[in-house]
Amino acid sequence: MDTTTAWTEVSQIWKENRHELVLSGAKVSQRIAENGLDKNIFHLQGLNYLNISHTSLETIPQDLSRLENLTTLVLHSNMISNIPEEIKALSKLKVIDCSRNRLKDIPQELSNFPQLMTVNLGSNLLKHLPCQRMNIKLAALDLSNNQFEVFPDVCYAELVHLAEIRVNGNRIKEIPGAIKVLPSLKLLDLADNCITDVPGDLADCVKLKDLNLKGNQLHDKRLHKLVDQCRTKQILDYVRQHGVKSESSAGQSGKSKKDKKGRKNSESEHLINDIEAVTHQLTVFRVSDDSRVVKILENVKSVRPHIVCCIVRNLNFTEENFKKFIQLQTKLHEGICEKRNAATLATHDLDLIVPGDLTYTAKPPKELKIKPLNRSKTYSAAALFQQLQTEADNLRREKKRNVYSGIHRYLYLIEGKPSFPCLLDASDQVISLPPITNSEITKMSTNTKNMLVEVTSSTSQQICRNVMDQFLKDLLPIGIATPQSNEQTLQQYHKLEIEQVKGVDIEGNMKLVYPSRTDLVFDDKVITVVRE
Template sequence: MGSVFSFIQPRIRHERLKIFQEENFMKNMWPEIETVKRENRYEIALSGSAIDEKIKEHGLDDSLFSLVNLNYICINSTCLSEIPDRISQLTNLQTLSLYDNQIIHLNPLIEKLNKLKTLDLSGNHLTEVPDIFSNLEQIVTINLSRNNIRRFPTLRNNKKLTELNLSNNELEEFPDVCNAELTNLSELKLSQNQIELIPEEINILPLLKVLDVGSNKIKSLPGNLGDCGKLKELNVKQNPICDRRLLKLIDQCRTKQILDYVRQHGPKTARNVQGNSKKGKKNHRISENADDISSNSEFKYKITVFRAKDDDCAVIISKNVETVRKYIICCIVQSIVFSESTLKKFLQLQNKIHENECCKRNAATIATHDFKKLGTGNLTYTTMKPDELKLRPLNRSKEMTGKELFEKLQIEAENFRKEKKRNTYSGIHRYLYLIEGKPEFPCLLNSKGEVISFPPITNADISKMELGSTDIFLEVTSSESLQICKNVMNNLLREMVLLFEADLNVLQVRINDEEGTMKNVYPSKADLNFSDENLIQIIRVNL
């Protein structure tokens, strides 16, 4: 009997010790992590000022890496500066999203996550990328945009990779991705780098649909680019293209016309053009059109900029915005005539610029208003507490506070994600992290004190653009720099000219401080200086 008792007693002590250790472990765990562990969830999202403060004081809670069943981790908008080595323990992880943090190095142990499908480290401080991707054979999406990366390793074994985003970096060479193993690569985003050449082997990527190399240092396009049969969206704007005829086509034509011209005229390693075929005749017609464009010495369109008068609408900027969303520029585009088609395309254009130049609203946000609905008097750019800011959001029937809108959008996003069984959010819900945990929200008010804009989330319904709108109030805000605002607005106006295929009349809008001193005005003499020869003429009246 004694021997049985002596056998049971250590087991009881061992079980009690385990319970004690578990309770002590749970006691020191972050509540967010404890909830995930207790409910046996497979996903965790950590963001906002509260998480940021915890990381500043104690670093990332190490107990996160005990949740070995996790398949989704999102940590964003914090001071997180490194990825702990214990990340390698989360072998079931499929999505690792660590965007908009302060990460300096990409931990090479990520290569141990052999189930990883999505890696997002955009908006950090990476300068180098270790050669880790060859072991990530399940990877589908890699997003390292908005870093300081100078070189990217060769990709070979990533047969499932569909999207690679390296935009807004310091790349001097086109990444080594032109190989037959990357059979599913369909989106390659490399805008705003220092790339000088597109490799001739670009046509080896059979499913390439999107190629964005805008704002680089590319002087010519290889002829083999014309053989990318699936390519539907090509952006090579804002490059020093030497071929003037090609430059005109880039500014005025669609992807198919550009590819036809490049196929016919660009340098090529193996030419497949059939001189007597219908395709050959079509290319000949494109060539003739390009010559016509080149020989036309007159501008095709013009933007006339009118000086803002003392009694014109101005924006009064409050000191409160300096720590929230400091920069704003505005202008008014007059006498626009919308059709159902152009209105739809205009709204789609905003979404496109939000994705690209605005870096998914991280760098800047565009808002458009029917100017005649704003009423008379000046506008005010200021901040309000979440429970004090009130507006009727775009396409919603009920007025709500900023706090109520944020919470409602959170619930909608979570319900939609669960319904669609996705790990990511869509639409406006993707941008909620940009304001999460903020003590005050930025907003633009009309002269009656009504909120007309709540950047970077939504506009108010009272100034909604409609088919009958003729004068458009354009607004761009940013927390990063005034120049980013100007770059975005310049591009928006240029794209509007091409969309409407018409001249634009633009009225300046001044930004004044609360004492009445002008902070900036847009467009100034330094703005709208396009490099496109003979396409858009800028006429400045009384500037």
């Protein structure tokens, strides 16, 4: 290894004999664009974790094969067009994440990785995946948002650990009957494909608890309604009775099961009529003339263009449910927000915001001023970034590891950008600097009665809506509104009052509103949405 030419991050790994290397963000991207990836990386044969993300990297060097001890390879959010066949040398791989690239093909070599547990190839241009029969430890497969027309070749009884399959956002036309042989399948996301019929074999997936078929053109209108409004169990009960099974499954049900099947069929006939028998409730109030709006300026569209907001009123926090409220936001950032890569959620005490309209814009880091959450003084965004970077480096040295923690993990999302997105109140105070922090001046507390919620994204408007939907859904069981009582069931349930917020351009023309009629459509039978 040539320590005189090696990048600083690579030299540190070499000198300290560490096993994890993370290269991410604008500065790394610029170095790759100018001189290519540092080849000294491939002398670090002790590496077991390599993360190169959010860069201009277009090709994976063949020298990758020298890193034979890698167990985790993360290459998401780059510009990679192909994976070299030399990857076959990495026989210890357990995790591969090449999502959000430009992949068109996957080498056949990816069909034989005996230790491989997680494969994420979402958001690429893929039409085919090599047979996964030999990858006997495979547990999670994500092929979402690609161009598959045929279900991936994974329906084998040998795949005893395969629990999650995400193929939403493709062009898949059929669900193979052989899917029933997967003994551990718990989650199957087939949303937004071209599926018209659901085979009865799907109901034989005995552990399937989370099934998403939304956004398909199902011929069976009754099933279509169940998919939009019911839980997985009710959907599978219906499919079991009405879905067509493959020939290998036909005739296996004897007369002894006739009565049981008859009962289930009767249950499914009544299911549509029972959909409204729900507990938790979201009441949506329309935009009025005096409602707040968010002005979305042109200059933010090149930085972080997507935003949705809404207002939640009449909250009733306690110390206990406030902790759950904070934990929920952390959970969503780690999950559906993909560690803030896909979107960022922010909440504000509405009554602490200056009355008037909000403005979503972008400002140069030196001009943007904010009093960050849990800090006592006001910083420019540039100074705040530097402060957080220094804190992160000190913490990393103290703990002797190569990864950041807490809010410091997200600094690379704005690093090197000429302007930062921000949300301003009517007096031009910055109340939010996504995806990093909110302002202390609108901080939520147990005294908060009314809340403004914002979700922003650099990816898409739909992701913002999906995150907001999930947040409002998960808020209900926490019990932050005054509980109600169901006299028939003697159960306690919760209601939330949601007020629409619309986004407008600089001239006042409406560009979006949340929640719209197409938002807050749940497959959960314990929630109903009332639109006033």
